Structures are given as C-alpha cells and as structure tokens.
Amino acid sequence: MVSIEDYGNFETAWCPGCGNFGILRALKNALVDTGRSPGDVLLVSGIGQSGKLPHYLKCNFFNGLHGRTLPAATGARITNRELTIMAIAGDGDCYGEGGNHLIHAIRRNPDITLLVHDNQIYGLTKGQASPTTEPGMTTKINREGVFNSRLNPLALAISLDCSFVGRGFAGDIGHLSELIRKAIEHRGFSLVDILQPCVTFNRLNTFKWYSERVYKKEDDEYPLNDRAKAFSRSLEWGEKIPLGVFYVNERPVLEGNPDLMSLDPVTRNEAKKEIFNELIDKFM
Numbered sequence: 001m002v003s004i005e006d007y008g009n010f011e012t013a014w015c016p017g018c019g020n021f022g023i024l025r026a027l028k029n030a031l032v033d034t035g036r037s038p039g040d041v042l043l044v045s046g047i048g049q050s051g052k053l054p055h056y057l058k059c060n061f062f063n064g065l066h067g068r069t070l071p072a073a074t075g076a077r078i079t080n081r082e083l084t085i086m087a088i089a090g091d092g093d094c095y096g097e098g099g100n101h102l103i104h105a106i107r108r109n110p111d112i113t114l115l116v117h118d119n120q121i122y123g124l125t126k127g128q129a130s131p132t133t134e135p136g137m138t139t140k141i142n143r144e145g146v147f148n149s150r151l152n153p154l155a156l157a158i159s160l161d162c163s164f165v166g167r168g169f170a171g172d173i174g175h176l177s178e179l180i181r182k183a184i185e186h187r188g189f190s191l192v193d194i195l196q197p198c199v200t201f202n203r204l205n206t207f208k209w210y211s212e213r214v215y216k217k218e219d220d221e222y223p224l225n226d227r228a229k230a231f232s233r234s235l236e237w238g239e240k241i242p243l244g245v246f247y248v249n250e251r252p253v254l255e256g257n258p259d260l261m262s263l264d265p266v267t268r269n270e271a272k273k274e275i276f277n278e279l280i281d282k283f284m
C-alpha cells in the first residue's frame with residue numbers, strides 16, 4: 001500500500017503561505033489515492049516557482065527549460081508507455097512562452113496530466129504580468145495597469161477539443177486532490193488549471209479574492225462531452241468563478257498512433273553500452 005510518507009517531505013524555497021504548498025499536498029493525495037508509487041510516476045517541469053515542485057516530491061523527474069515542459073513530457077510519453085506522466089507548469093511557462101506547445105500537445109493528445117500553477121503572475125522573475133494577469137492590475141512594469149486582455153485557458157483548451165479540462169483552487173485541497181485524481185485516471189491529455197495565490201507578487205488575486213468568488217460546479221450539470229455547453233461554462237469569470245471538471249472527450253491517444261506503435265518503446269530495448277561509451281569518450 002502506498003502512503004503519503006512514501007513521497008517524502010522536503011524543505012522548500014517557496015514563500016511562507018504560498019499557494020504552491022496546497023498544490024503539492026493535493027498532488028501527493030491524488031497519487032496515493034490512485035495507488036501510484038513514486039517509481040511509477042514521472043514529473044516534468046520547466047522554470048518558475050511552479051517548476052520547483054518536482055524537487056519537493058520523491059519520484060522520477062525531469063526539469064527542463066522555461067516554456068518547454070510539454071515537448072519533454074511528450075517525448076517521455078512516447079519513450080515509456082508505462083509511467084504516469086505529469087507536466088508541471090506556470091501560467092507564464094505554459095500560456096506565455098510555451099503557448100505554442102500547449103496548442104499542439106492538445107491536438108496530439110498524449111496521455112499526460114498537465115497541472116498549471118496559475119498565479120496570474122511571473123513569480124520567479126519577481127512580478128511581471130503573465131497572459132492571465134487581470135487587465136488594469138499595476139505591476140512594476142505596467143505602471144498604468146496591464147493593457148492586454150486576459151487569456152482564458154479553459155476556453156482555449158475546449159475550443160481545441162482538449163481531452164479533459166478542469167479548474168481547481170490551491171486553497172481547497174480536498175476538491176483539488178479529487179480533480180487531479182480524475183485527471184490522472186483520464187486517458188488522454190488533461191489540463192488542470194489551478195488558481196494559486198502568489199503571496200509576494202500578486203496582491204490582487206489573494207486567497208481572500210479567490211475564496212470570495214470560487215464555487216464548485218457539479219459533474220452532472222450537463223453531459224461532460226457537450227463541447228458547446230462546456231465552452232459557454234468556461235466563459236464565466238469575475239464575480240463568480242466555477243471550479244471542477246468542464247469538459248471530457250475520449251479521443252485516441254498519441255502513443256496509440258500506429259506509426260508509433262510499430263516502434264518498440266526505447267525503454268524495452270537492450271542498452272547498447274558501446275555507443276554510450278563512445279559518446280562519453282569524446283568528452284573525456
């Protein structure tokens with residue numbers, strides 16, 4: 001039996017009170033609830049405060065470049081069909097610099113669960129506006145308030161027929177754990193956008209701000225594969241912000257593509273030590 005202790009307990013470099021703690025806890029809960037052991041799981045992240053999450057959890061991980069979380073996770077998915085693969089990204093990471101990769105990952109539909117720590121700000125680089133920053137919010141750079149309109153990640157994903165789309169809140173760990181569990185158990189590309197207060201650089205979207213607005217929508221409110229209803233639901237943002245599963249559509253997964261199936265996953269191949277040694281010798 002897997003227990004939460006199996007995933008370890010590490011000192012973090014996050015600010016006290018950061019919403020990332022709630023996400024870390026909810027992820028551990030979801031992995032334990034689905035019976036996954038640390039060795040069954042791969043976390044792939046980019047650069048950001050969010051990108052540090054895999055450092056604070058005992059399991060396999062790959063920490064790559066800012067904005068390139070999804071290409072690395074997709075490569076891993078094709079190479080190893082057995083691991084549970086989670087991509088961990090920030091709103092800047094995934095909706096800004098990595099936006100192009102998000103669009104194409106949704107189209108390709110690899111079996112990956114993407115968690116976006118959406119604090120509506122660039123946290124690591126100290127408070128620049130991200131694609132989800134509220135228009136009008138002032139930052140050190142946007143002295144007169146952010147001019148650009150806000151990206152709606154859920155509406156974008158649903159418009160692209162993303163296989164699973166949901167939204168959680170780092171301040172409601174029970175609900176978020178359950179949402180992540182559903183996303184992991186769904187076969188296909190799952191986007192879970194997580195509202196995550198940044199206590200240092202976003203003084204507008206605080207725990208209080210979110211708590212006054214969020215509410216839980218029910219899974220049976222409409223058939224979850226009704227794209228038009230899901231899209232219309234995803235547009236609600238402002239005085240009231242719905243949380244939960246918005247859209248589910250079972251589609252063939254990338255790793256089931258016959259062109260890829262004919263290749264043996266690299267993890268099943270015999271390691272050719274001579275090729276590896278030859279390469280290493282070049283750097284000696």
Ligand SMILES: Cc1ncc(C[n+]2csc(CCOP(=O)(O)OP(=O)(O)O)c2C)c(N)n1
Pocket residue numbers: 047048049050051065066067089090091092093094097117119121122123124125130
């Ligand atoms: C290729 C590349 N582009 C830009 C940067 C600089 N950079 C690092 S983190 C970051 C933004 C972080 O914001 P977000 O992705 O929202 O993560 P958070 O820190 O808020 O969790 C930027 C612009 C970088 N390190 N590498």
Ligand SMILES: [Mg+2]
Pocket residue numbers: 090091092117118119120121122123130
């Ligand atoms: Mg951010």
